[in-house]
Amino acid sequence: MDSRNGKITIVLVVLCVLLGGGYLAYAALGPNQTTTDARPQAGAAPTGVAVMVRAVDPSKPTLNGRVFVVEDGKVRRRSSDLACERVYYAGGRGICMGVAPSGVDYTAKVFDSNFQTLHTIDLTGLPSRARVSADGRYGAMTVFVAGDSYLGNSTAFSTRTTILDMTDGRQIGQLEQYKVTKDGKPFDAVDFNFWGVTFAKDPNRFYATLATGDHHYLVEGDIATESMRVLRDGVECPSLSPDNRQIAYKSRIGTENRWRIHVLDVKTLADHPVAENRSIDDQVEWLDSTTLAYSDGTNVYTVPADDSGESQLLVKDATSPVRLGR
């Protein structure tokens, strides 16, 4: 059997090399680089509100991930070479988490009001969340770290959340190393994961999600003392309102990976859902003290922060909404 089957095998190998090489050549050089003047299109936006978004169009590498400033339904500015998977901006400095020039790693860039890169930081995983304190002093980034084991068969994911000094691009802390307390007692477990930082008006204070087991705790943190305390369960990707009185967040539906947007009162910790009834996986942004903006992965929408009204399209083909000019 050997010589005939050996020959068939060789023919198959050659065929596969040709097929694979051909497809790869087509993918690398084929007609997918066409540039168009497409851009995020503004929908029904409240007047006088300027937002920064990242454009979504995976089929157009020259457009996908570019940062646009949209105001009153018009595109005011766009970045030419800053391409991001996640973007945030406040107080004159922004964070852009995106693919590194190598094409296979990820980096975060700290940029200024002219989209000029000030600092570059290597990332150790897939970009997930980015936030900047209102004064532009601190930044926070969450990445997904793949913890797959090549000998086992499980592929578990963990997150890593880093606090940045935006003035010099230094990584000044990791939430994984902060001390956590729950009901006044030290709290620690193997499976701690943190994500979704949101900064308070006092930039030293922040809120974030601590996940362990089936729990997703809202924690309140302090950068100076590198500590956090657990406030309540069932809160993911918190986002603090401009007046610091409310927190919009993702509320998980059962144990599924589906979420509704809820808003809770910081004082009473009581919460209510908003009118958006689709599952949303995003860190919500506050346009003002009564309006939320968020993305469903394709478009940016707004919805009132109380339980009234309904969701409205804000910007088409865009994610990562950022309220500007606060």
Place this chain on the structure above:
Amino acid sequence: MYQVEASKALLKPRLWAGRAARLRVPRNVVMLGMVSLLTDVSSEMVATVLPLYLVFSLGASPLVFGAIDGTYGGAAALVQVASGFVSDRWRRPKGVAGLGYGLSAIGKVALVGAGNTIGGIGAIIAVDRVGKGIRTAPRDALISLSSAKDRLATSFGVHRAMDSVGAMLGPLVAFAILFVAPARFDAVFVVSTLFAVLGLAVLILNVDGRPPRLRRAERDEAAPAGDKAAPSFRAALGLLTAPRFAPLLLAAGLLSVASVSDAMIYVGLQRNIDFDPAVFPLLYVMTAIVFMGLAIPFGQLADRIGKVPVLLGGQALLFVTYGVLMMGTVGYGALVLCLLALGGYFAATEGVLTALAGTVLPEKLQASGIGLLITVTSLGRLASSLAFGGLWFAIGLQSAVICFVAALALAMMLAAPLLLRAQRAALDG
């Protein structure tokens, strides 16, 4: 002895051909290694890019993938036992293994065609896991039945080393494709499919489904006094109490419960050692390289001095790893020592244990027995992870490690006589 003839070894690179010939490893084992290598390139390519793909093309969180993946772990254990038994019952280890490899290949094709919804990807991952569960036991049975009993550990060493080469190459190939054609996940899936199809083709065309030990067993059956019946379910179940195999199964279960999983060890290191997080992925790579380098020499050693001493020696290497975990903050020297010990532990245990099972099990029940062994060890590992996580949570990392040092010492003391009994049975048989 069924030896490699260089002229017939058409597919394998010269290095492997030369080494395999020197190692006197049967051609069938090298071909099965090649099948695993190609299949691992294929599946690791997909595993590497799937999180990126989910996040950037589908806008989903990678946690979805973790959830999808974890769901099928338990089901895979049952599939292994069933496929092992079916393979023995039908006397078709190659056919059943081929079904498993084929399912995974179909999964890759489906990714190209319909992998653009979360539900679709979940289903495809499920098919891939089931395929993996189906093929493992009959494939290991084929390796075992292709080798002479005194060369079994070397055979498994060669197979596991080739397997891990594939697992290392997969991510590199995937990244190379994305480097040449950014964001073209379809190209990754197409190339992955081709690797899976090639793996299946090598199995069908170049692996002998009736290897020598199996044929000899069938000849014995043909003799007037031979037992002609295909193994019954009761016979397979009887392995659980068989005086030759039960001690081995019990020892494997004890050892796996007392061994902290590599994932947990990495998390522990991450907490304890003050290194740049960018180094973290390198931990896997370093352990894999150590494993790759040691799998064959440890297999040879096991064939020369006995499988039980190598197995227990490998288990003892875990004490080094536990020691480093207990040290608190440690430097790069200790980190390297820890990874060397971890890679050595893997190289000296899993393949050698399967080889020992292969010598103990009757030819007719090889796949059933190996399926049981895999299931027992993977359930043991699951229990170990739950216990270690719980202890870490309750009493802290250092105390948890101390508990596992004690547990491992106890497990080794209990396992040693059981393993020696199994090895003696193997020598008698």
